[in-house]
Amino acid sequence: MICYQFLVMKKEGHPKTREVVFKDLSSGFQILTTSTVATKQTTEFEGKTYPMVSFDVSSASHPFYTGKQRLLDTEGRAERFMKKYKGFSSANKKP
Numbered sequence: 066m067i068c069y070q071f072l073v074m075k076k077e078g079h080p081k082t083r084e085v086v087f088k089d090l091s092s093g094f095q096i097l098t099t100s101t102v103a104t105k106q107t108t109e110f111e112g113k114t115y116p117m118v119s120f121d122v123s124s125a126s127h128p129f130y131t132g133k134q135r136l137l138d139t140e141g142r143a144e145r146f147m148k149k150y151k152g153f154s155s156a157n158k159k160p
Contacts, residue, residue, distance in 0.1 A: 086115045087123075094125035
């Protein structure tokens with residue numbers, strides 16, 4: 066016997082949702098969806114004004130999804146450390 070009582074939720078148990086625009090600041094990508102998030106920002110999307118949530122990275126701007134890698138430095142952390150502390154060692158210290 067299966068109990069379906071846990072599947073039925075009271076009306077006051079559901080959170081209030083509304084249409085919200087999520088905007089990727091680095092690429093300008095926008096999507097309209099429903100959400101419970103609270104925000105004070107607004108934007109115009111397809112001729113109507115909606116609440117807006119802005120964020121830095123989405124699938125439209127993340128290097129994993131776009132295939133475009135951003136190279137920040139040419140040498141790794143170990144190479145930079147070795148270059149910085151090349152002349153220092155405990156054997157070089159004078160008593």
